[in-house]
Amino acid sequence: MTRRAPESDGAQSGPVVAADVQHWPNPVFHKLREFGVRHVTYVPDAGQARLIELCQACREMEATVLTTEEEGIGILAGAWLGGERGVLLMQSSGVGNCINILSLAKVCSFPLLMIVSMRGEWGEANPWQVPMGQITAENLRLAGVIVYEVTEAEAAAPAVEAAARIAFNGGLMVAVLLSQRMLGAKLFKD
Amino acid sequence: MNQPNELSRRSAVARILADRRDTLVVTGLGSPTYDCAAVGDHPLNFYLWGAMGSAVTVGLGLALAQPERRVLVLTGDGEMLMGLGALATVAVKRPQNLAVVVIDNEHYGETGMQRSHTSAGVDLAGIALTCGFRWTTTVKQAGELDKVVPILHTAEGPIVVVLKVSSNRDPLVLPPWDGALLKSRFRQALLDKSRG
Numbered sequence: 001m002t003r004r005a006p007e008s009d010g011a012q013s014g015p016v017v018a019a020d021v022q023h024w025p026n027p028v029f030h031k032l033r034e035f036g037v038r039h040v041t042y043v044p045d046a047g048q049a050r051l052i053e054l055c056q057a058c059r060e061m062e063a064t065v066l067t068t069e070e071e072g073i074g075i076l077a078g079a080w081l082g083g084e085r086g087v088l089l090m091q092s093s094g095v096g097n098c099i100n101i102l103s104l105a106k107v108c109s110f111p112l113l114m115i116v117s118m119r120g121e122w123g124e125a126n127p128w129q130v131p132m133g134q135i136t137a138e139n140l141r142l143a144g145v146i147v148y149e150v151t152e153a154e155a156a157a158p159a160v161e162a163a164a165r166i167a168f169n170g171g172l173m174v175a176v177l178l179s180q181r182m183l184g185a186k187l188f189k190d
Numbered sequence: 191m192n193q194p195n196e197l198s199r200r201s202a203v204a205r206i207l208a209d210r211r212d213t214l215v216v217t218g219l220g221s222p223t224y225d226c227a228a229v230g231d232h233p234l235n236f237y238l239w240g241a242m243g244s245a246v247t248v249g250l251g252l253a254l255a256q257p258e259r260r261v262l263v264l265t266g267d268g269e270m271l272m273g274l275g276a277l278a279t280v281a282v283k284r285p286q287n288l289a290v291v292v293i294d295n296e297h298y299g300e301t302g303m304q305r306s307h308t309s310a311g312v313d314l315a316g317i318a319l320t321c322g323f324r325w326t327t328t329v330k331q332a333g334e335l336d337k338v339v340p341i342l343h344t345a346e347g348p349i350v351v352v353l354k355v356s357s358n359r360d361p362l363v364l365p366p367w368d369g370a371l372l373k374s375r376f377r378q379a380l381l382d383k384s385r386g
Contacts, residue, residue: 039251062254064283067275074244074276078216078251081236081373083381086251104241104248108369171370 024182025050027157028115029058032087035164037113038062039079039086041072047117047183048089069094070101077110085168087113092120092136092177093129102143102173109171113164114145115178122180125188137177145173151181195330199293199355202335203264204229206291209343210262214252214380218245218265220300222293226264227365233379239367243273246280246290253285253347256380260287260343267294267308274317280348281322288347290318295357303357318350326350 028051032040040055040063042048056063066072072088079086090098095116105112120126120133137147146166148159156178163174203225207215215235217223222245223237236252238245249263270277270292280288296309308314315326324346329335335353342351366372 039254064250064254064279067278070243071247071273071276071279074241074247074273075251075254075279077244078248078253079255080251081214081248081376081380082252082255083377084255101241101244104238104244104369107240108373110373 024153024156024178025054028160029054031157031160031164033058033060034161035168036085037087037164038084039064039076040089041066041075041086042089043067043069043072043091043094045089045091045117046186047091047178048115051115052089069097073098073101073104073112076112077104077108080110085111085113087115089115090117092116092118093132095136095139095175096132099139099143102145105173106144111167111171112145112173113160113167114173114175115160116175117178117183118180119186123185124180125185140175143173145175147175147177149177149179151179153182156182195295195354195356197330197332197335197353197355198358199225199295199353200228200360201332202329202353202355203293205332205335206262206264206339206342209339211260211343213260213262213343214256214376216245216249216252216261216263218242218263218269220266220269221295221360222264222266222269223365224360224363225293228360228363231365233375235365236372236376237365237367239369242269243276245269246273246276249288249290250276250280250283250285253288254283257285257287259380260289261285262342263288263290265290265292266299267292267296267306267314268298268300270314271307271312277318277321277323277350281318283348284322284324285348286346288349289342289345290348290350291342292350292352293355294352295355297357299357299359303359315350315352318348323348323350326352328352328354330354 120129
């Protein structure tokens with residue numbers, strides 16, 4: 001996530017300017033702990049940087065950095081076979097990388113909790129992010145994933161709680177999408 | 191061109207699994223799954239029938255969750271090539287209990303025996319070693335395999351053993367492919383519970 005102070009000339013209801021949203025990672029982290037999530041698999045992501053740091057610093061969590069997002073689906077399936085729970089943190093671009101491997105979670109009814117920070121969705125400056133960002137939710141739903149779209153920071157932790165309960169109790173795939181409306185959009189300025 | 195490989199995949203896998211004891215086994219889709227089933231079905235075998243490229247990552251997650259148990263991934267060259275990044279991810283985590291066997295016939299057996307990258311010299315053991323695996327080797331003869339099997343089951347991981355095997359086709363031996371069943375019976379056998 002790129003954090004920026006609101007620009008002084010952003011008088012028109014400037015939706016692309018990041019608000020100070022650092023109050024959501026802590027409650028989300030505590031929800032993950034509450035649900036016994038141990039394996040935190042992730043591809044480095046600015047939007048979830050603080051959450052990733054919290055998980056890395058937690059002695060009861062095993063944070064695993066991935067080369068590509070679909071590795072997390074395999075790792076979490078293996079962890080579940082071994083009796084443990086996990087989460088996959090990624091950007092919306094990573095959802096495209098995951099599509100075929102979602103079949104592993106689907107066909108075996110592995111729980112799969114995903115937290116996805118959106119790119120190319122709302123006020124994106126980089127046009128290369130837009131094609132995947134615009135089809136992320138629809139692709140997930142087509143693949144059989146339950147999707148919760150979160151647009152306000154205070155709704156993130158309740159959504160993660162709801163998603164974790166459905167995923168772990170039902171052996172289902174659930175994705176919480178964190179909108180650029182709450183994360184802000186990267187503006188490519190120094 | 192290289193001499194054709196002579197090692198029989200079925201007898202190699204049978205030799206490896208004869209000493210498995212309570213090892214947890216994950217197989218990659220296609221022939222490695224059939225090779226493992228040909229030795230005999232086992233509740234602590236988790237067979238992948240799809241999700242190509244995921245055998246090593248499933249093994250990694252299992253190894254991290256069960257650090258006291260040995261985890262053995264049996265996969266093929268094509269499946270491994272599709273998930274090469276997983277070797278880097280494993281090397282970063284360095285699970286001591288994870289061993290990977292790549293049954294390398296240098297071809298895609300499921301799709302008509304097209305040649306794979308390893309037939310042109312791509313060296314999977316070398317890739318794993320430079321990623322940071324603790325030990326890797328490539329086996330071409332049955333005699334070498336006898337020396338490698340004890341290492342495979344006991345050496346500090348992560349390790350990779352590439353078996354250069356014949357590209358002859360073996361009879362199909364199909365294990366169950368109901369994924370939910372495979373998952374639940376594995377957890378039942380390992381954890382004595384099916385719910386999480």
